[in-house]
Amino acid sequence: MSLDLKPKKWAGALREVTLGAGTRRPVSVGGGNGLPLHAFEAAFPYRPALALEITDVDPVRWVESVRQPWEGVLGQPAEAARRAVTDFGADLLLVHLMGTHADRGNRSPEQAAADVRAVLEAVDVPLIVKGPGAGQKQNAVLARVAEDCRGEGLALHSATNEDYKTLAAVAVAYGHVLVGESPIDVNIAKQLNILLADTNVDLNRALIDPLTGGLGYGLEYSYSVMERIRLAALGGDAMLNCPVVCLVGEETWKAKEARVSADKEPLWGSQRERGIHWEVSTAMTLIEAGAEVVVMRHPEALKRIRKQLDSWFGSDRSHDREGVVRSSFRPTETSGGDSCR
Amino acid sequence: MPLTGLQIFKLLPNTNCKKCGYPTCLTFAMKLAAGKETLEKCPDATPAAKAALGAASAPPIRGVTIGRGERAITVGEETVFFRHEKTFVRHPGLFQIFDPTGLTPAERDAKLDHWRGIHIERAGETFRVDGIAIVETAESVAAVAAAERGFPVAILAATLPGATAVAERIKDHRPLLVPPAGANLEGYCALAARLGIPLVVGAPDLASLADAARDAARAGVADILLEPPGADSRSLHHSLSAIRRGALDRIHPGLGHPVFLRVGAGEIERAVLGITKFASLVALADCGGEAWLPLWTLRQNIYTDPQKPLQMDPGLYAIGEPNDRSPLLVTSNFSLTYFIVSTEAEASGTACHLAVVDAEGLSVLTAWSAGKFSGDRVAKALRQMKAADRVSHHTVIIPGYVPVISGELEDALGDGWHVLVGPQEASDIAPFFRDVWGPLARDFETHP
Numbered sequence: 001m002s003l004d005l006k007p008k009k010w011a012g013a014l015r016e017v018t019l020g021a022g023t024r025r026p027v028s029v030g031g032g033n034g035l036p037l038h039a040f041e042a043a044f045p046y047r048p049a050l051a052l053e054i055t056d057v058d059p060v061r062w063v064e065s066v067r068q069p070w071e072g073v074l075g076q077p078a079e080a081a082r083r084a085v086t087d088f089g090a091d092l093l094l095v096h097l098m099g100t101h102a103d104r105g106n107r108s109p110e111q112a113a114a115d116v117r118a119v120l121e122a123v124d125v126p127l128i129v130k131g132p133g134a135g136q137k138q139n140a141v142l143a144r145v146a147e148d149c150r151g152e153g154l155a156l157h158s159a160t161n162e163d164y165k166t167l168a169a170v171a172v173a174y175g176h177v178l179v180g181e182s183p184i185d186v187n188i189a190k191q192l193n194i195l196l197a198d199t200n201v202d203l204n205r206a207l208i209d210p211l212t213g214g215l216g217y218g219l220e221y222s223y224s225v226m227e228r229i230r231l232a233a234l235g236g237d238a239m240l241n242c243p244v245v246c247l248v249g250e251e252t253w254k255a256k257e258a259r260v261s262a263d264k265e266p267l268w269g270s271q272r273e274r275g276i277h278w279e280v281s282t283a284m285t286l287i288e289a290g291a292e293v294v295v296m297r298h299p300e301a302l303k304r305i306r307k308q309l310d311s312w313f314g315s316d317r318s319h320d321r322e323g324v325v326r327s328s329f330r331p332t333e334t335s336g337g338d339s340c341r
Numbered sequence: 342m343p344l345t346g347l348q349i350f351k352l353l354p355n356t357n358c359k360k361c362g363y364p365t366c367l368t369f370a371m372k373l374a375a376g377k378e379t380l381e382k383c384p385d386a387t388p389a390a391k392a393a394l395g396a397a398s399a400p401p402i403r404g405v406t407i408g409r410g411e412r413a414i415t416v417g418e419e420t421v422f423f424r425h426e427k428t429f430v431r432h433p434g435l436f437q438i439f440d441p442t443g444l445t446p447a448e449r450d451a452k453l454d455h456w457r458g459i460h461i462e463r464a465g466e467t468f469r470v471d472g473i474a475i476v477e478t479a480e481s482v483a484a485v486a487a488a489e490r491g492f493p494v495a496i497l498a499a500t501l502p503g504a505t506a507v508a509e510r511i512k513d514h515r516p517l518l519v520p521p522a523g524a525n526l527e528g529y530c531a532l533a534a535r536l537g538i539p540l541v542v543g544a545p546d547l548a549s550l551a552d553a554a555r556d557a558a559r560a561g562v563a564d565i566l567l568e569p570p571g572a573d574s575r576s577l578h579h580s581l582s583a584i585r586r587g588a589l590d591r592i593h594p595g596l597g598h599p600v601f602l603r604v605g606a607g608e609i610e611r612a613v614l615g616i617t618k619f620a621s622l623v624a625l626a627d628c629g630g631e632a633w634l635p636l637w638t639l640r641q642n643i644y645t646d647p648q649k650p651l652q653m654d655p656g657l658y659a660i661g662e663p664n665d666r667s668p669l670l671v672t673s674n675f676s677l678t679y680f681i682v683s684t685e686a687e688a689s690g691t692a693c694h695l696a697v698v699d700a701e702g703l704s705v706l707t708a709w710s711a712g713k714f715s716g717d718r719v720a721k722a723l724r725q726m727k728a729a730d731r732v733s734h735h736t737v738i739i740p741g742y743v744p745v746i747s748g749e750l751e752d753a754l755g756d757g758w759h760v761l762v763g764p765q766e767a768s769d770i771a772p773f774f775r776d777v778w779g780p781l782a783r784d785f786e787t788h789p
Contacts, residue, residue: 002548003547003548003551003587004593005583005587005592037575039579040582103765134710183703183704213677215642216638216641216642217677217680217681218642218677220424220642220645224423224647227425254766256685256768257634257635257638265630267459267634268631268634269630269632269634270631273629274635277632277635278635280610281609281613281635281636281639284610284614285613285639288578288614308610311573311575312575312578
């Protein structure tokens with residue numbers, strides 16, 4: 001008896017969005033016409049893009065095991081960017097301007113723009129630029145960055161339902177991509193895209209950030225909202241078919257389970273391995289739900305996710321770079337010790 | 342496929358005898374179609390009607406129970422492809438693969454006792470090792486030792502005679518028989534059928550897998566699990582997705598069974614695929630908490646019922662056993678926010694009051710920007726909860742993301758209330774209690 005497994009065909013497809021322009025080597029995402037990773041029945045012109053997160057100031061709250069691969073370059077965005085691209089093989093970067101936050105250094109929009117310019121000079125990959133978080137400062141910082149880096153096709157993170165007009169205007173004026181952020185809610189994601197479209201943002205230049213819940217902290221909400229967004233896109237909803245970006249690293253490493261040492265919780269096993277597993281599990285799960293841009297923090301986790309994606313998309317990258325990944329980061333011995341035999 | 346009310350109505354006697362408790366057969370049929378009644382209430386239903394209804398209402402994926410007693414685990418009985426369509430119901434069993442070769446009985450028992458003793462509480466669930474997948478060895482005593490400890494046991498067979506010897510010894514514990522990859526299934530089918538135990542069926546491709554499962558059922562095996570083809574992630578994902586879709590669409594009787602997945606050492610990603618994409622039993626070679634904790638947690642997330650609302654009921658929640666000198670925290674009623682804040686507050690070891698304010702299920706910052714977490718609103722909520730009667734210090738700790746509401750809140754609360762700005766992240770609650778609240782509380786004691 002043969003199996004009559006009919007491939008599922010959909011009316012719609014994701015928009016293709018290209019990140020990076022000007023002096024950037026561009027990276028495109030989206031365009032798929034099926035459920036995430038369902039390569040057996042759908043076509044995906046681009047593989048999900050993997051970003052690493054770098055910061056303008058020393059991210060003092062990062063736990064030691066995720067600081068270690070970045071040793072010597074934390075708080076030096078240009079240096080960190082070089083390491084992220086050359087040594088760790090990131091497709092693109094997220095520059096988190098955390099230091100512009102009032103409580104974390106209160107750096108000025110001018111300083112922020114200078115930091116981003118320095119990163120642009122250090123590497124040629126596209127950048128996502130994340131501001132200090134909702135509020136007036138966010139707009140001032142990102143508007144200044146957008147202006148000073150005009151034509152570079154940055155992805156500005158992020159506009160919200162309540163506050164999108166300033167960023168929509170600068171994204172359009174200076175040729176950038178805009179990330180719209182919604183609080184794990186498919187209706188708000190759609191409403192925001194409608195508002196952005198009304199403000200003359202070309203939705204082929206927009207990404208959806210549906211808000212990432214890390215493993216153990218709301219991952220299931222993000223997972224289901226993203227599945228519903230994808231289903232809407234495939235059903236032909238032109239206001240929900242932008243590619244989705246997930247800030248995996250940031251959410252992963254907030255989790256107690258990624259941070260606490262084995263001395264304190266012996267049953268939880270090695271903190272170093274556990275943290276990486278935590279980030280890999282979160283990233284893999286969200287890619288299954290439709291993440292097209294995944295922002296990570298630990299280079300070892302990125303490497304493992306890249307290997308997974310190779311299984312679907314082959315190991316040659318659309319924007320291959322010479323020497324591929326020169327790894328100066330040495331994964332230490334795997335967990336183990338205690339054999340299961 | 343489930344039958345419609347009218348289809349069921351045609352199967353009923355149409356006597357309107359009311360013995361079922363409903364005025365007409367049609368009403369009863371509608372209740373049956375909605376799954377709110379069972380056919381047993383109709384004393385005059387014909388055997389043909391019972392058979393038709395039974396077949397139509399059978400779940401698209403059969404349930405299978407492994408083990409006996411308190412730790413027995415039932416898997417399968419799933420009805421959807423996407424968890425948001427309804428919910429996933431039977432979370433996958435996570436089994437520890439155990440090769441006892443070369444261990445002394447004492448070493449072996451120590452490992453089994455260690456695994457048996459693992460209990461990790463997280464968000465209302467107890468994580469434990471759900472079963473042991475024992476690599477078949479010349480002696481069957483390890484399987485016996487695991488079964489006697491109450492573990493559901495999967496026998497990872499190497500040879501048919503060896504597996505037979507082990508299965509015979511523990512058949513009353515309802516073990517799962519797992520033939521080696523590529524084995525001729527005939528002998529294993531006969532063994533499983535004879536002992537009445539569940540069997541894993543594998544094949545190199547989906548069509549032969551479905552056929553093999555159908556053949557095993559015909560050979561008298563009542564409970565079957567499918568081992569999907571897929572050495573690499575892409576083909577495994579394809580197999581898992583196709584089996585679930587094929588089972589729900591009922592395209593082949595051989596696909597309507599739960600899925601069994603073997604995961605080698607260091608293959609966390611494979612386990613992640615299995616847990617998210619419909620595997621019902623995952624046997625893991627890794628044994629450290631660093632591998633198990635993320636997988637347990639992932640399973641907990643994916644199998645949470647999405648039909649439950651995202652909001653907590655507003656009100657004053659006790660964390661630990663707080664008294665009138667314990668700190669009073671305020672947060673939004675977004676259930677995730679509540680979960681994270683309460684988890685961290687509990688972990689701090691300081692008992693406290695947690696005031697959950699109706700912010701329409703939004704997170705603190707979003708709620709504030711939407712005007713749902715203003716000083717006035719929070720003050721009103723605290724008055725409704727009679728917070729003033731619960732704490733003598735009349736100090737309220739607000740989330741660090743909204744220092745901006747301090748003034749308005751203090752004004753709105755009036756008389757003698759103080760607002761203290763807490764940390765932005767819940768993970769900083771413990772240091773906040775220690776470094777900020779602690780000295781302040783001592784101050785209250787000396788200058789009441």
